[in-house]
Amino acid sequence: MDCTIRPLTKEDEPFLWEMLYQALYIPEEQPALPREVIHLPELARYVQNWGLEGDCGFLASDTATSQPVGAVWLRLLMGENKGYGYIDDNTPELSIAILPKYRSQGIGTQLLAHLFSSKESPSVSLSVSVGNPAVRLYERFGFAVISKSGGSMTMKRD
Numbered sequence: 462m463d464c465t466i467r468p469l470t471k472e473d474e475p476f477l478w479e480m481l482y483q484a485l486y487i488p489e490e491q492p493a494l495p496r497e498v499i500h501l502p503e504l505a506r507y508v509q510n511w512g513l514e515g516d517c518g519f520l521a522s523d524t525a526t527s528q529p530v531g532a533v534w535l536r537l538l539m540g541e542n543k544g545y546g547y548i549d550d551n552t553p554e555l556s557i558a559i560l561p562k563y564r565s566q567g568i569g570t571q572l573l574a575h576l577f578s579s580k581e582s583p584s585v586s587l588s589v590s591v592g593n594p595a596v597r598l599y600e601r602f603g604f605a606v607i608s609k610s611g612g613s614m615t616m617k618r619d
């Protein structure tokens with residue numbers, strides 16, 4: 462599939478809520494989470510009021526149909542609003558997801574390549590479940606494990 466990548470805008474917030482749900486890692490043997498889970502404060506903070514100062518990200522769409530298929534986004538979460546992958550007040554957290562039927566076709570790779578070529582050497586962090594195959598993708602982009610806690614790891618790319 463040919464995909465087109467463009468910067469995210471405030472108008473993309475509804476799609477980002479869907480992406481937030483899709484980004485939640487569920488091991489294959491476990492049932493899907495209820496959709497409402499994304500409105501818990503600890504998850505909603507990644508997307509709520511998208512378009513705040515410092516928010517940055519890209520959307521991938523199917524070039525043939527213009528339908529959005531995935532997104533990568535960065536947000537600085539600090540103070541009372543810290544995210545799962547918090548490192549410090551200068552390091553935004555990365556989130557990424559692709560709709561299920563479009564995974565493993567290189568779109569996530571294209572989004573990350575686009576993100577990291579568009580900013581001047583940003584340091585970014587993320588939180589990922591141990592066992593999520595996405596770890597391999599992150600390592601290919603230079604992310605390294607900073608810490609592990611319970612079933613998740615914080616990774617950072619300098």
Ligand SMILES: CC(C)(COP(=O)(O)OP(=O)(O)OC[C@H]1O[C@@H](n2cnc3c(N)ncnc32)[C@H](O)[C@@H]1OP(=O)(O)O)[C@@H](O)C(=O)NCCC(=O)NCCS
Nearest residue numbers: 483484558559564565566567568569570589594595597598
């Ligand atoms: C992770 C994700 C964004 C990668 O995008 P993608 O377009 O599928 O990835 P690409 O085709 O460019 O690259 C393939 C790599 O993506 C990862 N990947 C592929 N399918 C995946 C899946 N279902 N779940 C998690 N990671 C996956 C693997 O690291 C894979 O590398 P490998 O071939 O060495 O195993 C996408 O698969 C996805 O949305 N997964 C579910 C949500 C998720 O896990 N998000 C990350 C939360 S921290």
